Amino acid sequence: MNPFEQDPTALRVGFIGAGRLGTALAWSFAEHGLRVVAVASMIPSDAEKLAAPITGCSVVANGQQVVDACDLVFVTTPDGAIAATAAQVQWRRGVAAVHCSGVTEIAALDSAARGGAMTGGFHPMQTFGDPAAAVRSLPGCTITIEAQEPLNTTLVGFAQRLECRVNRLPPGMRGRYHAAAGYTSQFINALFAEASTIWQSWGASEEDAVRALLPLARGTLASIESAGLAGGMPGPVSRGDVGSIEKHVEALSSLGPEVMEFYRIVCDRTIPLGIRRGAIDDESAARLRQILRR
Ligand SMILES: NC(=O)c1ccc[n+]([C@@H]2O[C@H](COP(=O)([O-])OP(=O)(O)OC[C@H]3O[C@@H](n4cnc5c(N)ncnc54)[C@H](OP(=O)(O)O)[C@@H]3O)[C@@H](O)[C@H]2O)c1
Numbered sequence: 001m002n003p004f005e006q007d008p009t010a011l012r013v014g015f016i017g018a019g020r021l022g023t024a025l026a027w028s029f030a031e032h033g034l035r036v037v038a039v040a041s042m043i044p045s046d047a048e049k050l051a052a053p054i055t056g057c058s059v060v061a062n063g064q065q066v067v068d069a070c071d072l073v074f075v076t077t078p079d080g081a082i083a084a085t086a087a088q089v090q091w092r093r094g095v096a097a098v099h100c101s102g103v104t105e106i107a108a109l110d111s112a113a114r115g116g117a118m119t120g121g122f123h124p125m126q127t128f129g130d131p132a133a134a135v136r137s138l139p140g141c142t143i144t145i146e147a148q149e150p151l152n153t154t155l156v157g158f159a160q161r162l163e164c165r166v167n168r169l170p171p172g173m174r175g176r177y178h179a180a181a182g183y184t185s186q187f188i189n190a191l192f193a194e195a196s197t198i199w200q201s202w203g204a205s206e207e208d209a210v211r212a213l214l215p216l217a218r219g220t221l222a223s224i225e226s227a228g229l230a231g232g233m234p235g236p237v238s239r240g241d242v243g244s245i246e247k248h249v250e251a252l253s254s255l256g257p258e259v260m261e262f263y264r265i266v267c268d269r270t271i272p273l274g275i276r277r278g279a280i281d282d283e284s285a286a287r288l289r290q291i292l293r294r
Contacts, residue, residue: 014070022076024134091115103178120147
């Protein structure tokens, strides 16, 4: 009988790569009743750290031993090493190879597929630094799954056990999908950095700026959560306040073209949201665009 058509808690799960994500995922799986039985990594002490809190999880010498001992193998090496890691191993029918990269196509696991394995993607939309903190932050996150049946059903079941939402992605979309995720991860840092540059123009420190701006950002996120992107947008564009934007443009122009250009691009993108909200009509939108291009 195919193990993927049986109780998911009976599946023997293994990890190749005991880094930030592999460790957090292995700990979460074990906490939620899944059977993590083997791990291999480059540095044995990293594999030992992953295995330590999991009853029945063995540290093995290499990826081949993980595959030999498991039904479902998570290849959690860095993106650039996924294909090479999979290619170093002899796969077999009835086993599955899954990576957790957002941007890497499932084709990186083609050598596993040629060896008879099912292949798929299981990408948690969360940042993994400290594994213990990551375990706590997983419930409520979205996990993007790309796989054929019966692996798909198994991975969906795993995500649900972790109390995560499931997102599906058609093949070939991972570049777009991962770029989009960047807008709510590293680009938030870029927005804070830009605001902090402006604060520093009157002598405040980056720390002052970040401490002051973080609660504002949290309030905005809460507002998006409760009222949506257009309904939950704060700021002058959301109020149709053209006069305030005019003052911003005047003030930022003196800080140089780069500061002004960034403000123009971002502010431009808030105008359709202001229109959707009903706060500005086409005429004031046109005026705003004109002010931004002065
Ligand atoms: N971190 C995140 O926030 C995050 C979020 C979503 C998805 N992901 C995805 O998760 C995957 C892993 O990322 P990560 O952040 O966990 O990376 P990481 O912390 O750098 O860990 C990667 C691990 O892979 C191990 N490794 C590298 N080459 C190996 C090989 N040939 N054989 C066995 N082990 C090998 C390393 O081993 P040693 O420790 O033993 O040297 C390291 O522990 C990537 O596909 C990434 O895109 C990460």
